Amino acid sequence: MNKARTAILISGRGSNMMALVEAASAADFPAEIACVVSNRADAKGLDFAAGRGIPIRVIDHKAFASREAFEAALDAYLRSMNVEAIALAGFMRVLTAQFIAGWDGRMINIHPSLLPAYKGLHTHERAIADGAKVAGCSVHLVTAELDGGPVLLQAEVPVLAGDTPDVLAARVLKEEHRIYPQALAWLAERIIEERE
Template sequence: MRKVRTAVLISGRGSNMMALVEAARDPGYPAEIACVVSNRADAKGLDFARSNGIPAAVIDHKAYPAREGFEDALDRHLRSLGVEIVALAGFMRVLTAGFIARWEGRLINIHPSLLPAYKGLHTHERALADGARTHGCSAHLVTAELDGGPVLLQAEVPVLAGDTPDMLATRVLEQEHRIYPQALAIVAERLSHSPKDVK
């Protein structure tokens, strides 16, 4: 079994990226974190990547007049490093259908809700406003439909009396850190038994 080269895309602190890096330290884990890329130079997660010997790059979306130009630069960078899987970890850019098609079946995301509930932003606030009794997170394949791709894994957390959005987010994030490495392993395991084929 070969380790599948994986890129993690971040826009901030990258706590889910850190969870993937920690999981990939296991010699038996089917993926290696080949690089970390951010669209923001001030993303704190870049320092973590560099301090752990992982190549970290900034591709600033503001430097490109159109999303396609930014994504072309991102795609070239990923392919230059032999990346086979792209894991979104707090990457605050909506990707175009064209980019997603290039990485079909190899682009994953972690979302803070039990999809298909609460697609998009402000999931914890919306769950509390609705009086939801359970909330959670979903690791899923990315498709052109926002937060609409096939779910790989989910984890539930109870909504407790007196919860604030921050309190609920903290418990959900703990589960994100648990299931996202498992979801990456599912996709990497499938690819690790196939010849390397980056389109």
């Protein structure tokens, strides 16, 4: 089966990366995980990826004089691996418009809110503070506007009385692990169609 070569970018434990790797292990999944890249050498998700035989690379943003230099190194590595799609999975770097333009329509991100609500950080704290009755997660195409690209998939969860941000985050995370592979499959199928 012809599959879209996908890079997953992480900065931490990579639980969404793990969900994507698990999904991609199915014979009929349209994406293959070509590599996992982290900007942090201590990212726990790297061990998981390496244990699955997936090429890993650390490109430490602190080792570069500028964001542009970091992104140039990241871009060069991704292209050397013949990557066609990028999935951001807890990658804690805001990418420049120039980098994003080079991957236009081929990079997705998962965000722990029902966009356009609660862009940025501390989504669960903000939802609880606002008295929101529902929370959730969104997968969107990455554009130059932070958390502002077209939404591909969303999932809702209830906000329950007594929820703490951590309890709500755990409920949302289960849905993230469910919808992110679906969104990657959609993107991969689109890329394969373009290629053929």
